[in-house]
Amino acid sequence: MDPRTRLSEAARHRGSSLAALSRMIGRNPTYLQQYITKGSPRKLEEEDRRKLAQFLGLDESELGGPSEVVPATGSDxxxxxxxxxxxxxxxxxxxxxxxxxxxxxxxxxxxxxxxxxxxxxxxxxxxxxxxxxxxxxxxxxxxxxxxxxxxxxxxxxxxxxxxxxxxxxxxxxxxxxxxxxxxxxxxxxxxxxxxxxxxxxxxxxxxx
The missing domain is CATH 2.10.109.10 (Umud Fragment, subunit A)
Known part of the structure; x- marks a missing residue:
């Protein structure tokens, strides 16, 4: 799922407005609205992504962060x-x-x-x-x-x-x-x- 769509859905499920989430990460109230609807910024800053993922209970990869793959060993x-x-x-x-x-x-x-x-x-x-x-x-x-x-x-x-x-x-x-x-x-x-x-x-x- 696109990170913008995932962020919008997670915020709606949590009952948090995008303006409130923007203020939580120290940005102006329209920051996340512009990110989702206008694609600006192109991607979230690492620290912003970390704070949002932690607050919304998401993995950072869902918000555009790198996926962390842990290899399985045999049948363990x-x-x-x-x-x-x-x-x-x-x-x-x-x-x-x-x-x-x-x-x-x-x-x-x-x-x-x-x-x-x-x-x-x-x-x-x-x-x-x-x-x-x-x-x-x-x-x-x-x-x-x-x-x-x-x-x-x-x-x-x-x-x-x-x-x-x-x-x-x-x-x-x-x-x-x-x-x-x-x-x-x-x-x-x-x-x-x-x-x-x-x-x-x-x-x-x-x-x-």
Whole structure:
């Protein structure tokens, strides 16, 4: 994706105006607007790029910086796709086509230590606040997509064509509770046939 488009989308998602971001990096309020719409400057200064990437939770390569490639050694590493879909910890996110735009690299040994050796894994982003403080907006979660016996835990589920990340608990008799960590959100009660389990959340990553 073009760095200008990526910056515009990230600012909009964060709820930050381009003027505010311009002031944050010590520039005049129209600096980033001109960069995005007029192509001036042609590229961001290194220090400006670093500050923006850090604030917006982006890799600098997404804003035009150099890509840093770490070579894998043999079979010591496992590539896990980052998908361009969101799992909502809020009112619900529409489920679109799952396309990988990047990947995480996990140590095969670490995965084995977590009981995830041989797991079918994908990483997706959390939006909304219903799972706070456990999961915050912008966190990325590692989802184990294997079919396995159900046990209570945090899952990504599809309900009414939306993706949700919720704590799932069996009520017995084929009914389940979809629970939010944030008590401001009431539990959702659903029959097993009303939703589909996409996978179990087994790890999270996010900014401190």
């Amino acid at each position: 590493w496992v590539e896990v796709s980052r998908l361009n879909i969101d799992a909502s910890a809020g009112p619900g996110a529409m489920h679109h086509v799952e396309e990988a735009f990047d990947s995480f690299r996990f140590s095969r040994r670490w995965l084995a230590e977590q009981g995830l050796e041989g797991a079918k894994l994908s990483a997706i982003r959390v939006v909304g606040d219903s799972m706070e403080p456990l999961l915050r907006e912008g966190d990325e979660v590692l989802v184990d997509l294997r079919e396995q016996p159900f046990r209570d835990g945090v899952y990504v589920v599809r309900l009414d064509d939306t993706l949700l990340v919720k704590r799932l608990a069996s009520q017995g008799g084929g009914r389940f509770s979809l629970l939010s960590q944030n008590l401001a959100y009431p539990p959702i009660s659903a029959n097993a046939e009303d939703f589909a389990i996409i996978g179990r959340v087994v790890w999270k990553g996010g900014r401190v």
